[in-house]
Amino acid sequence: MTPSVTLAQKFGYRFSWVGMIGLSIMLLWGIMALIAPNIIPHPVGEIVDEDYFGAISSRFWLGSDYLGRDMLSRILMGARYTVGISLAAVSIACFSGVVLGMTAAVVGGWFDAAVSRFLDAMNSIPGKLSGLVVVAAVGSSITVLIVTLAVIYTPGAYRFARALAVNINTMDYITVARTRGEGLVYIIGSEILPNIIGPVLADLGLRFVFIVLLLSGLSFLGLGVQPPYADWGALVHENVGGLPFGAPAVIVPSLAIASLTISVNLLIDNLPQKIRDRSA
């Protein structure tokens, strides 16, 4: 063994290069979403190309859409909606799911049984269907989308966190904490959460992917983000007429979604075992 301490040894984690690629693409989209308004080459709503479904050119790097608007600008701005809505929804879903799951595991009894049964039932409505039903009832807006997506994915986060927390709950140090007279908040916040946070974060990543896919699916059906705003799914929806000519305006937003979801998957698949299975 050499005495030199590498970064990987220092943190005890080893990141594979595939995971690093995933992380960098993810970060790239995150940064793009943040700075999009400052770097877009053309205003998103303005018709700048006299041709519609224009090809890729030096002036329009990703071609133009069905009205002749610049695709690159629309995709960069679309990143704000796809990434932003999904992040907001996944944060709410995982926060409420994990808190409920830990509480159910610690409290047990009828509370656990009732919440589990109810959320399992909610989980047996296919996501796309719940989305359709809610949009039919209240119409589509960004707030409605965030809340709906969060509600749809809370049961999954709950089930995952509860399964982990039930294992931790049998540990001696929890019994000690209970005997000491600690309250529920202390037990779930200081004893259970630190022990399941790794897998929970990995689960959050996976759920983010599901939410991006569902949001894109809804927008693709024309029921998600409404004009004048457009996320990546909506961009495919409005340009689907270009499909018969293989216009870049249909293909590029799809590729953007794929690059985001695949890179998150790559990152999570290549997370160090230590983070993923910390509870084991």
Next chain:
Amino acid sequence: MSTYVLNLITVRLLIAALTLLIVSFAVFFATAMLPGDTATILLGQAATPEAVAGLRSAMHLDDPAYLRFLRWLVGLFRGDLGTSYVNNVAVADLIGGRFVNTMRLAGITALFSVPLALTLGITAAMFRGSLYDRAVTILTIGIISIPEFMVATSAVLVFSVYLKWLPALSFANDVTSIGQMLKVFAMPVISLTFVVAAQMIRMTRAAVIDTINTPYVETALLKGASRPRMVLRHALPNAVGPIVNAVALSLSYLVGGVIIVETIFNYPGIAKLMVDGVATRDLPLIQTCAMIFCVGYLSLITLADIIAILANPRLR
């Protein structure tokens, strides 16, 4: 079959029934309780208050919510699915033929995807870690990570735009010959097969690998059995339960896939009907379609659970 297994299955069926009740409750309240007075929507903004009040009482809209829920539920059980708000046609008539179309699409997809997925999943597990296995794994993860509409649009790009083999749109109404039927169903079935098979391959491979990791399969390897013999003779018979379970579970992905695929290819099924209903906010139609999909999804999941119970030799 022991009474214990029978009990387990009965409990599972009861849970499914209870779940269905909660689901129908959720569907009804999501659609019926939310803002917007149905009578006003139906009659338009210019309606007189008397007309609105008349329609409200005719539709029993003034009754308490639980009463309307019960009435709706009883109606569903008796086959009375309500009347469409938009064109005043009985929902049952709207759905009839389209239901058959959707089932046909789902059936043909299952017919193709199950053998394909089983072959790929089992062989990938058999040659685990090989280049072939890695190619299959990357391909399936790739398909699972992209939205369904991207699978479908890519299929259109490849088969009808570049290769020009198939028409991009399908209409199941004017099918007169087998050749035509092939053309109509080809694109939707190809897209759906990709979506469903990817899930199935992943789960099948995982199920077989789980069995391969057991001591008795290791023993088979140590006594000198070849890899295919080890997998096919020793591991596979024990993995049948988990595999069938995986098949049933993956088929539930048909529900999400069919909504996208029917819309893209303009296929006259109930998913397309429902998406159109959402655009016009035709609530009775949406409620019924949602219930049909939930029942389908729930039956597949329950079936998967029951198969898992039956296949577990320790419970026999």
